[in-house]
Amino acid sequence: MGRVLAVANQKGGVGKTTTSVNLSAGLALAGRSTLLIDLDPQASATSGLGVHPQEVEASVYHALIGEKPVDQTVRATQVQNLSLMPASRDLIGAEIELVPLPRREYRLQEAIASLRHQYDFVIIDCPPSLGLLTVNALCAADAVLIPLQCEYYALEGLSALLDTIGFIRQGLNPSLGIEGLLLTMFDTRNSLAHQVVNEVRQHFPEQVFKAIIPRNVRLSECPSYGVPAMVYDASSRGAKAYAALTAELVQNVVGG
Numbered sequence: 001m002g003r004v005l006a007v008a009n010q011k012g013g014v015g016k017t018t019t020s021v022n023l024s025a026g027l028a029l030a031g032r033s034t035l036l037i038d039l040d041p042q043a044s045a046t047s048g049l050g051v052h053p054q055e056v057e058a059s060v061y062h063a064l065i066g067e068k069p070v071d072q073t074v075r076a077t078q079v080q081n082l083s084l085m086p087a088s089r090d091l092i093g094a095e096i097e098l099v100p101l102p103r104r105e106y107r108l109q110e111a112i113a114s115l116r117h118q119y120d121f122v123i124i125d126c127p128p129s130l131g132l133l134t135v136n137a138l139c140a141a142d143a144v145l146i147p148l149q150c151e152y153y154a155l156e157g158l159s160a161l162l163d164t165i166g167f168i169r170q171g172l173n174p175s176l177g178i179e180g181l182l183l184t185m186f187d188t189r190n191s192l193a194h195q196v197v198n199e200v201r202q203h204f205p206e207q208v209f210k211a212i213i214p215r216n217v218r219l220s221e222c223p224s225y226g227v228p229a230m231v232y233d234a235s236s237r238g239a240k241a242y243a244a245l246t247a248e249l250v251q252n253v254v255g256g
Contacts, residue, residue, distance in 0.1 A: 002035070002119035003253055004112070005179055006141035011157050012128035014149040015184035017044040018219055020125035022239070023145075025228035026246030028082035032120040035074065035083045039108070039137055040127040041094070043087035049077045050226030051086050059088035063111040064136070065097060070111045079231065083119075095132050104132065105172055109140035120254075130164050138168045143179035148200060150186040150193040150212075155200070180252075182245065184213040211245035214238060 007020045017040065024036040037060055038045040043053035062068040063085065070085075077084050098104045108124075116122060124137045138144065144165060148154045169176050181204055187193045201208050213219075216238030222229050229239040 002033075002116045002122050003143075004116065004122040004124065004141045005143055005145050006124045006126055006134075006137040007145050007147065008126040008134055008137065008161065009147055009157075010128055010130045010134070010161055011149075011153075015147045015182075015213060016128065017042075017048065017125050018223075019145070019147050019182060019184065019213070019242075019245075020045050020123050021048045021223075022219075022228050022230065022242040023245060023249070024082055024121075024123045025079050025230050026242050027121050027123075027250070028079050029230055030246055030250065031081065032250065033081050033083075033118065034121045034123065035085060035112075035115065035119045037085040037108075037112070037122065037124045037137075038087035039091075039133050040087060040125050041089075041091040041133075042127070043089075043091070044223065045125040046084065046086040046088075047226065048223040048228070049079070049082075049084050051075070051077075051084060053086065053088050056086045056088040059090060060085045060108075061088055061090040061094055064094055064107045065101070066107075066111075070115060074115070079228065091133075098132050098136075105135050105139050108136040112140060130160065134164075135168065135172070138165065138176060139173045141173070141176060143177040145179045145182060147182045147184045147213075150183050150190075150196045152192060152196070154196045155203070178207055179249070180209045181207050182209050182211070182213065186212045186214045188214070209245060209248055211241055211248050213241045213245070216241075 027034045063070045218236035219238035222232035
């Protein structure tokens with residue numbers, strides 16, 4: 001059964017979708033069958049893999065509300081071993097439409113139950129909020145991967161996310177773990193960035209990934225081409241950093 005990881009942080013602009021797309025691609029290129037679920041109404045992970053959200057006819061939205069069988073919402077990508085459950089415009093209203101549905105917090109968990117055995121990893125790209133979509137991701141996940149931007153307010157809001165994870169553990173998903181904190185957008189020339197790295201490692205000595213994602217032009221460019229960094233420019237610092245994260249994650253989860 002595949003390991004399900006939710007990539008979550010309610011702060012926007014911390015590299016959450018970039019991490020979801022490139023970690024998924026890294027796992028796939030490493031030979032691990034991987035499914036990326038785009039649970040963000042902005043659908044950036046979907047377009048980042050070359051799929052136009054406006055052209056999506058069967059999406060994660062349809063799986064959540066039970067309109068279509070989940071296997072009809074999954075499509076192959078141009079990256080071998082990587083499948084995508086895309087987002088579409090319909091997902092914008094899902095937070096409201098889910099409210100009256102039975103077991104509303106478990107809609108994603110139940111939708112993907114039949115798929116988990118087909119993949120080594122399932123990565124969920126969460127929206128930048130702690131609403132019902134993110135709650136669905138946390139209820140479906142085995143663990144949370146939290147991207148943290150290497151800037152002054154890196155820890156701002158993290159306590160709210162950790163509180164939410166604690167709430168989910170207490171009442172909805174007792175086995176939910178924290179896969180790790182990932183430091184992103186690191187600028188080696190910025191002394192403050194180094195201070196943030198040190199501070200985060202001091203606060204969470206056992207939970208911070210060794211891999212650090214740098215600020216990198218290639219990481220910013222590749223979404224416009226609809227391909228992950230490993231495909232766009234495997235020699236770039238950003239692609240190499242996500243390759244290092246991939247190796248570290250696999251080592252942590254399955255011992256290599």
